[in-house]
Amino acid sequence: MKVNAIRMHQYGGPDVLQFDEIDLAPPAEGEAQIRHTAIGLNYIDTYHRTGLYPMALPAGLGSEAAGVVEAVGPGVTEVKPGDRVVYTGRPADAYSERRNFPAWQCVQIPDGIEDDQAAAILLKGLTAWYLLKRSYRVQAGDSVLLYAAAGGVGSLASQWAKSLGATVIGVVSTAAKAALARANGCAHIIMADDADVAGRVRELTDGEGVAAVYDSVGKDSFIASLDSLRPHGVMVTFGNATGPVDPIAPVELAKRGSLFLTRPILFDFIGTRESLLEAAAELFAVVASGTVKISINQRYALKDAQQAHIDLEARKTTGSTVLVP
Ligand code: NDP
Numbered sequence: 001m002k003v004n005a006i007r008m009h010q011y012g013g014p015d016v017l018q019f020d021e022i023d024l025a026p027p028a029e030g031e032a033q034i035r036h037t038a039i040g041l042n043y044i045d046t047y048h049r050t051g052l053y054p055m056a057l058p059a060g061l062g063s064e065a066a067g068v069v070e071a072v073g074p075g076v077t078e079v080k081p082g083d084r085v086v087y088t089g090r091p092a093d094a095y096s097e098r099r100n101f102p103a104w105q106c107v108q109i110p111d112g113i114e115d116d117q118a119a120a121i122l123l124k125g126l127t128a129w130y131l132l133k134r135s136y137r138v139q140a141g142d143s144v145l146l147y148a149a150a151g152g153v154g155s156l157a158s159q160w161a162k163s164l165g166a167t168v169i170g171v172v173s174t175a176a177k178a179a180l181a182r183a184n185g186c187a188h189i190i191m192a193d194d195a196d197v198a199g200r201v202r203e204l205t206d207g208e209g210v211a212a213v214y215d216s217v218g219k220d221s222f223i224a225s226l227d228s229l230r231p232h233g234v235m236v237t238f239g240n241a242t243g244p245v246d247p248i249a250p251v252e253l254a255k256r257g258s259l260f261l262t263r264p265i266l267f268d269f270i271g272t273r274e275s276l277l278e279a280a281a282e283l284f285a286v287v288a289s290g291t292v293k294i295s296i297n298q299r300y301a302l303k304d305a306q307q308a309h310i311d312l313e314a315r316k317t318t319g320s321t322v323l324v325p
Pocket of ligand 1: 041042043044123124127148149150151152153154171172173174177192216217238239240241242264265266267312313314315316317318319
């Protein structure tokens with residue numbers, strides 16, 4: 001079968017994304033063939049595109065999509081044709097009209113959640129889940145610092161953290177994003193161009209510092225983030241929007257109060273079907289209860305993936321973005 005898909009033949013800027021026609025084989029053992037109805041855009045897609053996270057080329061792109069199971073390969077028990085499913089994972093090939101994917105990583109979409117909403121939240125919402133419930137377990141009364149608070153992960157994480165009783169200090173780059181972040185539950189906002197983020201955090205926390213920093217900005221914010229923590233605080237560095245963090249000496253953690261440092265990645269928290277379903281159930285529950293609201297603030301046709309990447313990297317997007325095949 002022929003399908004349209006984004007293909008990369010080399011690493012580079014958004015212009016390496018080509019809209020090609022490719023051959024799709026029937027699903028192999030353990031695979032489901034999914035006809036995509038909505039594809040999630042994620043910042044990790046830019047790391048794959050640039051080669052920061054290397055892949056074998058030529059390659060597809062995209063780590064998240066929702067759609068309908070059209071066929072299953074031998075041995076598949078987790079899903080069946082006709083199921084509405086959403087998935088996140090590798091290999092990155094979600095920027096396509098349809099693809100084959102391991103069935104055990106597909107999650108049935110509950111009634112009440114549309115396909116595009118599922119594609120908008122699975123990767124980002126599961127990330128918010130492990131950040132707040134595994135990397136550092138937020139306690140009621142904690143103050144936490146959250147970067148890119150009006151972005152995809154940030155919009156979901158700020159709402160969820162507030163519901164857990166945290167005081168969320170959000171970092172954003174514009175006044176419009178500040179308004180969104182406040183609406184999503186951030187109690188305080190620090191502007192991203194503030195030269196003294198750690199000083200502002202101290203002011204906002206009566207000099208104490210925050211219990212945890214959720215830092216997706218990476219290289220440029222790392223030291224200010226460490227400086228923002230209270231003694232025994234947890235530094236969660238989980239993204240590279242400004243590039244990967246430079247190596248540091250462990251003594252830097254000692255100097256600032258016996259800090260903890262973790263560099264997590266989602267796929268280590270959903271590596272079994274049991275853990276994936278547990279996490280997804282928690283995510284769908286906070287959506288169903290209205291605790292976490294989904295904002296799809298941009299939509300692009302799949303063939304316009306280049307423009308979606310340009311806008312994402314130019315910091316023009318807010319909330320979630322969906323590509324429509
Ligand atoms: P976002 O929608 O949050 O977009 C990225 C945001 O980062 C921008 O909107 C911008 O917000 C901020 N940013 C700060 N500096 C820059 C810069 N120099 N260039 C571009 N953006 C910048 O993306 P996602 O929700 O998809 O992902 C958020 C982050 O989380 C990413 O860094 C991603 O890699 C990471 N992530 C990590 C995972 C993991 O398991 N480790 C899983 C999922 C995501 P502002 O303008 O307000 O500063």
